[in-house]
Each structure stands twice: as C-alpha cells, then as structure tokens.
Amino acid sequence: MDRELLYNFREFAGNKRAYFYDANFNLIKNEAGNTYFQLNGDNPHGGAFDGSSYFVYCYGSGNDEIRQYDIATGTHIGTFDLGYNASGYCIEYANGCFYTIASDGYLYCWTFDGNSFTQKWTRDISGTIGVHSMQGLTFDGQYLWMCYHDDTNIYKFDLDGNYLASK
Numbered sequence: 001m002d003r004e005l006l007y008n009f010r011e012f013a014g015n016k017r018a019y020f021y022d023a024n025f026n027l028i029k030n031e032a033g034n035t036y037f038q039l040n041g042d043n044p045h046g047g048a049f050d051g052s053s054y055f056v057y058c059y060g061s062g063n064d065e066i067r068q069y070d071i072a073t074g075t076h077i078g079t080f081d082l083g084y085n086a087s088g089y090c091i092e093y094a095n096g097c098f099y100t101i102a103s104d105g106y107l108y109c110w111t112f113d114g115n116s117f118t119q120k121w122t123r124d125i126s127g128t129i130g131v132h133s134m135q136g137l138t139f140d141g142q143y144l145w146m147c148y149h150d151d152t153n154i155y156k157f158d159l160d161g162n163y164l165a166s167k
Contacts, residue, residue, distance in 0.1 A: 016044055030072055037074025041067050045092035056080060057091040057100060064088055066117060078119045090137035094159055099144060101134045107161050123161030
C-alpha cells in the first residue's frame with residue numbers, strides 16, 4: 001500500500017473500522033485481503049501513515065494515546081500514552097514527525113523511534129484557531145492544513161508550527 005491511499009473512519013464508535021480507499025474512492029484490499037481493519041481503543045479519531053504503519057489518535061477517560069497498526073495485516077502493534085488527556089481528534093505524519101492538535105488549541109510535534117513518542121515541541125495556536133480541537137489535519141508535501149467541523153476556515157501552518165494563512 002502506498003502513501004496515496006485515503007482512509008475513512010466511518011465507525012469511530014460501534015464497529016470502529018478504518019477502511020482502505022484509493023484516490024478514486026474505491027475500496028481496496030490490503031495484503032491480507034481485507035478492505036478495512038478493526039480499530040481498538042477509546043474514540044479513535046484521525047489517522048496517519050508513515051510509509052509502513054498506520055497510526056490512530058485515541059482519546060477517552062484516560063490519557064490520550066496513539067495506536068499503531070500494521071498496514072498489511074491490520075494487526076495492532078502498539079499503544080503509546082501521550083501523557084495528557086486533551087481530547088485531540090487528529091494526527092498527521094510529515095517529514096519524519098507526527099503532528100497532533102489538542103482541544104485547548106495546542107499543536108504538538110512528535111518524533112517516534114519505534115518504541116515511543118517524544119514531544120519535540122508544542123505551539124499555542126489557540127489565538128489563531130480558537131480553543132477547540134481541529135478535526136481535520138493534513139499535509140500537502142509542504143504545509144500543514146487544518147480545519148474544524150463547524151468553522152468555515154481552513155488554516156495553513158508550516159512544519160515549525162508557524163501560522164501562515166487562513167481562508
């Protein structure tokens with residue numbers, strides 16, 4: 001599977017499945033022959049692909065977590081406690097780092113060594129996006145783009161967390 005896949009969390013509750021789609025929104029199968037894999041954890045939101053594994057941001061009654069899955073088989077590989085309970089909704093991978101946004105309007109940059117996530121930096125972007133967790137975060141090859149479900153703006157940031165524009 002390659003980086004051009006799109007993933008859709010139709011079921012963050014109930015069955016909690018991540019489906020595999022191609023760029024034309026056709027369901028496709030992974031190496032195990034499945035069109036989805038089963039998610040676990042509380043409230044799985046957002047996903048990121050680093051080239052070999054799929055990572056899902058989960059929040060709930062305890063600390064927020066990132067869960068890692070083998071993309072070929074859908075097997076849950078690991079769970080990584082982020083050390084805070086901030087109800088983040090999204091995660092993205094860009095140029096060797098992972099990015100998350102907490103509900104208090106903080107943007108986090110993380111490194112991952114295969115065993116744990118380490119916070120590289122944190123930026124308070126609440127003055128730009130407000131004090132809520134963005135529910136969309138993506139990387140276009142150069143910039144991070146984020147949006148909130150009941151806001152008409154999309155926000156553009158560089159990979160150092162600097163605000164560049166909104167529309």
